Amino acid sequence: MHLLLVGAAPVTAADLSHELRGHGFEVGVVDSGAALLATTGLPDLVLLTLDLPDLDGLEVCRRLRARSQVPIIGLSGRDSELDRVLGLQAGLDDYVTGPVRVRELVAVIGAVMRRVRRPAGEPAVAAETIVHGSLHIGLRAREVRVGGRRVAVTPKEFDLLALLASEPGTVFSRRRIMAEVWRDSSGRGTRTIDTHVRALRGKLGAHSWVVNVPGIGFRLGSDR
Numbered sequence: 550m551h552l553l554l555v556g557a558a559p560v561t562a563a564d565l566s567h568e569l570r571g572h573g574f575e576v577g578v579v580d581s582g583a584a585l586l587a588t589t590g591l592p593d594l595v596l597l598t599l600d601l602p603d604l605d606g607l608e609v610c611r612r613l614r615a616r617s618q619v620p621i622i623g624l625s626g627r628d629s630e631l632d633r634v635l636g637l638q639a640g641l642d643d644y645v646t647g648p649v650r651v652r653e654l655v656a657v658i659g660a661v662m663r664r665v666r667r668p669a670g671e672p673a674v675a676a677e678t679i680v681h682g683s684l685h686i687g688l689r690a691r692e693v694r695v696g697g698r699r700v701a702v703t704p705k706e707f708d709l710l711a712l713l714a715s716e717p718g719t720v721f722s723r724r725r726i727m728a729e730v731w732r733d734s735s736g737r738g739t740r741t742i743d744t745h746v747r748a749l750r751g752k753l754g755a756h757s758w759v760v761n762v763p764g765i766g767f768r769l770g771s772d773r
Contacts, residue, residue, distance in 0.1 A: 554578045626646065
């Protein structure tokens with residue numbers, strides 16, 4: 550899998566690309582937003598530093614998104630809710646705050662690629678929505694509908710539901726859910742998952758939408 554790291558400081562870029570290569574990725578590096586926008590052969594995924602030396606990172610994201618559906622993960626030292634919302638509205642697929650922890654970044658890359666991956670020959674629109682029975686999850690719009698009814702969910706509830714729906718039938722361990730949704734690889738604090746599961750079941754209208762597998766974790770269910 551080919552990644553393109555954009556706009557990181559030279560030392561950071563060297564260290565981060567070295568560690569990502571150690572995880573099996575091919576990593577290219579460009580030092581500016583202009584260089585990214587001038588790139589013709591885009592990679593499998595872009596790691597876009599939002600504090601670029603030449604252009605506004607969100608504007609670069611918008612321009613790239615206007616011509617390509619390549620997955621984009623934003624890297625930034627800013628961690629406010631507003632910064633995250635603006636990044637997602639600009640077209641980012643996810644947002645990682647610094648200092649970047651490589652194991653966390655690798656988990657986020659995996660989660661993003663699961664959301665956007667589609668079978669060969671399938672229309673690109675399929676990457677925008679997960680459909681499971683009456684459940685429709687709009688990944689880019691971050692919208693959930695059940696039987697045509699829009700369901701208001703929190704950001705973490707959405708991330709949890711999208712993760713379970715990314716691999717229907719797969720049982721996700723509590724540790725994996727914490728790592729990919731809450732970016733906590735310590736294995737602690739998993740009771741927060743139960744809180745979010747209860748809320749999701751209530752909002753989706755059926756306890757059966759999120760199935761508890763005792764001793765392991767959770768999987769996506771159905772409305773039956």
